[in-house]
Structure formats: C-alpha cells, structure tokens
Amino acid sequence: MIAALAKGYQAFGDQAYADAARKCVDFIMKNLRTIDGKLLRRYRQGEAAYPGYLDDYAFLVWGLTELYEATFEISHLEEAIALNQAMMDIFWDNQGGGLYFTGKGNETLITRSKEIYDGALPSGNSVAALNFLRLGRMTGSLDLEQRAEQLTAAFSKEVTLHPMGYTHLLSALEFMIGPTxxxxxxxxxxxxxxxxxxxxxxxxxxxxxxxxxxxxxxxxxxxxxxxxxxxxxxxxxxxxxxxxxxxxxxxxxxxxxxxxxxxxx
CATH class of the missing domain: 3.40.30 (Glutaredoxin)
Known part of the structure; x- marks a missing residue:
C-alpha cells in the first residue's frame, strides 16, 4: 500500500497520498520495529508480536524506496537500505542463493521454504530481487546487484519452465538486463x-x-x-x-x- 500511495502521489501530485504513505511508515517504524531494527508482524491493542517474514521486509523496503522517489525525503532511503540489509542478514541462503520465507528468529520448522510464485501479490523473493537492483543503482553497490543475479539464478529453472507464474521476477530480470x-x-x-x-x-x-x-x-x-x-x-x-x-x-x-x-x- 505504501508503494501504491507513493506512486499515486508521483502520478497525480495529490498531497493526501504522500501524507497517507508517511502515516503508514511512521506507524510501522514506531510500533512494529524492535530496538535492533527487526520487524514484527502483528499489532493488536497496543501490543506488537511475532518476528516478521520475508514478505514483511521486502514489501516495506519497496514502499520506502517508492516513497523516497516520490518525496525525496532522505530518511526513507536510509530506512530502506537499513531494512534491506537486515532482510539479507535474516533470510539469505548462503549456500543456494535466494531468500527463505522464514527468518532465523522465526518458529522452528522441519524445513525452511523459499516462496517464488507471483500470484495476485508478487513473492517476497521477486520483490527483493528488484529492491536489490534499484537500491544497488541508487547507492552504487555492486554487492546488491550481485545478490539479485544470485537470486534470479537460483530460481531460473522454475522461471524458464513456467514464466507466466513469475512476472514480477521477470520485471527484475528486465531491469537487470537493461537498459536502465x-x-x-x-x-x-x-x-x-x-x-x-x-x-x-x-x-x-x-x-x-x-x-x-x-x-x-x-x-x-x-x-x-x-x-x-x-x-x-x-x-x-x-x-x-x-x-x-x-x-x-x-x-x-x-x-x-x-x-x-x-x-x-
């Protein structure tokens, strides 16, 4: 929603969209972020709980990046970069590439899955791939661009077999190939x-x-x-x-x- 509101402000210049996006960000940063910069997933009656999943991080980084490009308020870019780094620390698979859906601090499961299918909402991995590329270009970080390459390579077989199921990841691939x-x-x-x-x-x-x-x-x-x-x-x-x-x-x-x-x- 934050990304949509930011894009709405860019397209129409309606200040209400930017204000609503800022209000969402302020609420999350005040109520759903721990002292060490991690995200929590649930807020109810003044209480926040449960470690965030990959989607929580990836989508918020996306929203913050869009909000920076809409308002050019530097704090949004700073927060996007910090959360993106936290996401890599918590979810990145150092052996196989890509990002697990559950983080190191989540509940213990038999196996940690990686979501990649882009349905009504894109997957956390697809959103993260484009985040890596955009933040990489914004900061000149070769490491972030390499992360995007590793992520797309990790799922290349699935995407090649059924490309229609991975449209957001293909958008990241198009960005990667360029021109940009x-x-x-x-x-x-x-x-x-x-x-x-x-x-x-x-x-x-x-x-x-x-x-x-x-x-x-x-x-x-x-x-x-x-x-x-x-x-x-x-x-x-x-x-x-x-x-x-x-x-x-x-x-x-x-x-x-x-x-x-x-x-x-």
Missing part, C-alpha cells in the same frame, strides 16, 4: 526549476529507472554517504541540473526541463 537509467537532479527542492525537473521524470512511465535528488545542506550530505557517486553532481551556474546516466555512463547534464524530457524519450 540513473537520474540525479541537483537543485533546491523549493525552486520551481527543480520541481519542473522532478515533474519531467515523474510524468513519464519509466519502470527501469532510479532517481535521486541531490540538494545542498545536511540532506545532500546524507545522500552522499549513501550514494557517493552523486558528490560531483551539483547545480551548474546555480541552476537546477539533471544528470541522466545509463549504467553510470552519463550524458551531458542539462539545466532545462524540456531538454531533460528529450533525454528521457
């Missing part, structure tokens, strides 16, 4: 010129892209910690500037929203 775009907008988010750049990106259906906002001040420094490659991407002549790259091979930066739209086309 890494878009960095450098500028003050309060300025119309910067907002025009953001609108040029959010107004198009670009499933194989990631977008970052590099601004001055503390939030810009926090982004540089997460995504070191943006450090040299700043406004040119004090104008909002867009950098469009494909697999980190960047085209000449532009300072006009119309020129940005041409690059995106």
């Amino acid at each position: 775009q890494e878009i960095v907008i450098a500028g003050d988010p309060a300025l119309d010129s910067t907002l025009a750049m953001v609108s040029a990106v959010s107004g198009k259906f670009l499933p194989n892209k990631v977008v970052l906002l590099h601004q001055n001040g503390l939030d810009g420094k926090r982004l540089e910690v997460l995504s070191p490659f943006v450090e040299g991407m700043g406004p040119i002549n004090r104008k909002a500037t867009a950098y469009v790259c494909e697999q980190y091979a960047c085209k000449a930066p532009v300072t006009d929203a119309g020129e940005l739209e041409k690059l995106l086309n």
Whole structure:
C-alpha cells in the first residue's frame, strides 16, 4: 500500500497520498520495529508480536524506496537500505542463493521454504530481487546487484519452465538486463526549476529507472554517504541540473526541463 500511495502521489501530485504513505511508515517504524531494527508482524491493542517474514521486509523496503522517489525525503532511503540489509542478514541462503520465507528468529520448522510464485501479490523473493537492483543503482553497490543475479539464478529453472507464474521476477530480470537509467537532479527542492525537473521524470512511465535528488545542506550530505557517486553532481551556474546516466555512463547534464524530457524519450 505504501508503494501504491507513493506512486499515486508521483502520478497525480495529490498531497493526501504522500501524507497517507508517511502515516503508514511512521506507524510501522514506531510500533512494529524492535530496538535492533527487526520487524514484527502483528499489532493488536497496543501490543506488537511475532518476528516478521520475508514478505514483511521486502514489501516495506519497496514502499520506502517508492516513497523516497516520490518525496525525496532522505530518511526513507536510509530506512530502506537499513531494512534491506537486515532482510539479507535474516533470510539469505548462503549456500543456494535466494531468500527463505522464514527468518532465523522465526518458529522452528522441519524445513525452511523459499516462496517464488507471483500470484495476485508478487513473492517476497521477486520483490527483493528488484529492491536489490534499484537500491544497488541508487547507492552504487555492486554487492546488491550481485545478490539479485544470485537470486534470479537460483530460481531460473522454475522461471524458464513456467514464466507466466513469475512476472514480477521477470520485471527484475528486465531491469537487470537493461537498459536502465540513473537520474540525479541537483537543485533546491523549493525552486520551481527543480520541481519542473522532478515533474519531467515523474510524468513519464519509466519502470527501469532510479532517481535521486541531490540538494545542498545536511540532506545532500546524507545522500552522499549513501550514494557517493552523486558528490560531483551539483547545480551548474546555480541552476537546477539533471544528470541522466545509463549504467553510470552519463550524458551531458542539462539545466532545462524540456531538454531533460528529450533525454528521457
């Protein structure tokens, strides 16, 4: 739901969608997260309980990533990266690749299964694969991209035999194969010129892209910690500037929203 609300805000600009998404995130982080950063699954009458499953982590990372791209509030990206790391620590299969449905702290079972089928809702593994790729491109983390490759390879036989049952995982595979775009907008988010750049990106259906906002001040420094490659991407002549790259091979930066739209086309 958080991802859907964030996408709704990107598409329609209705602040109510962004506010609802933030409210959901705030509730989860306040009530369903342990001191050591793990997720709990159930909240009832003021009490939270039961360790989260893979889907809880993967879907929340997805929602946080979408909410960052919708609002460019750096805390959402920081939380997405932290939860993604926790998910790998708790669920990753070091021998066979992929992610178990139950974590190390869940109930003891005879065997730990790996869910991969994409039905009405995509599987945790499929969502995680695309999360790895998107966060990998946003942060320049080769390790995350390699995790996505290992995950898709672990289930390649099943996907080859019945591709219609794994559509979200195939979306991750399409992202992996490319071409993809890494878009960095450098500028003050309060300025119309910067907002025009953001609108040029959010107004198009670009499933194989990631977008970052590099601004001055503390939030810009926090982004540089997460995504070191943006450090040299700043406004040119004090104008909002867009950098469009494909697999980190960047085209000449532009300072006009119309020129940005041409690059995106």
